[in-house]
Amino acid sequence: MAVNEHYASLSNVLFTTAIATYSVAMILYAAEYAFGRRGRVASTTPAASRSLVGAAGSGADANGAGSGGRGISVVVPPENSITASGVRHGSAGDRFGQLAVLVTVLGALLHGASVTLRGVAADRIPWGNMYEFATLVGLIAVLAFLVVLARAPQIRYLGLFVMLPVILVMFLAGTVWYAKDAPLVPALQSYWLAIHVTLAATSEGILLTSAVLTGLFLIRNRYDKLAAAHALTDSTEPMKVRFPVSLGARMPAPETLDRVAYRTVAFAFPLYTCGVIAGAIWAEAAWGRYWGWDPKETWAFIAWVIYACYLHARATAGWKGSRAAWINLLGFGAMTFNFFVVNVVISGLHSYAGLN
Secondary structure, eight states, X not given: OOOOHHHHHHHXXXXXXXXXXXXXXXHHHHHHHHHTOSOOOOEEEEOTTSEEOOOTTOOOOTTSOSGGGEEEEEOXXXXXXXXXXXXXXXXXXXXXXXXXXXXXXXXXHHHHHHHHHHHHHHTSOSOSSHHHHHHHHHHHHHHHHHHHHHHOGGGGGGHHHHHHHHHHHHHHHHHTSOOOOOOOOGGGOSHXXXXXXXXHHHHHHHHHHHHHHHHHHHHHHHHHHHHHHHHTSOOOSOOOOOTTGGGGGGXXXXXXXXXXXXXXXXXXXXXXXXXXXXXXXXXXXXXXOSOOOOHHHHHHHHHHHHHHHHHHIIIIIOOOTHHHHHHHHHHHHHHHHIIIIITTTSOSTTOOOOOO
């Protein structure tokens, strides 16, 4: 069937518009992060009348009592004037955050329309090459963040850090991995494509969001440790930390980041598992064997094992905090290697990236 060039062209326009819209949303999230977030550590001073940013093992109470009566102090506005995301109602930061969410939803609608029109143009499911897969992963990551945001509105301004990798992936998809809309190659003309790739892209988009939150957890956790150590000193100088640890001053509580990151992995892992199983069944139908240790299969299995270890460690060994977080990031690293390197550099039976 011939490709409908009008729909294909419109899909490309919507794709570019979605990137621009996400960029605007990222700027708005950055504005909320910079100007609206309460609880920024300002200085290290005697904190008799201020709230202490505590950390485990600091030995200080809520009134700043502890080693020398000094603490990392913040000015906390009245609670009834604060939104769930930690911003004053009606403040510039609150308005920036609300507008950022609306713009993100608009970007997701444009993004989804672009994906849909690409499929309509060629009368097929629109994820048959690397460009289309990356586009779908980016869309799922944004939708996953919006769902998480509905359950945990206090992390709204962290959309800044979610939008950044999504925009990067979409930029690479549109410039480096782009392939003209065309019918599927014969090897992909199977209903298993819809099952296998949909499960894989959905799980990987959700895991991208989890990886971002995990990275932010590590930053906040490190910041809290430095703040606790600084509070035990007699220094009256403000605590000095380098980038990116300095970002931790405006992060949500590490427990919140860790909990949300864990729950997103717990949700995505069964989808990823079903995607791997569906791929094995499809491989048997196409190549006469379920598993052949093709590079793509091997790295998909490595990522699966790492994520299984992460969930097992959290559920049975009681691992929390930095140790478990690094396992989570290692799993995402294996998945990223599978996408960026195996698809492009290493040849195998899964060579359907659509790159020249």
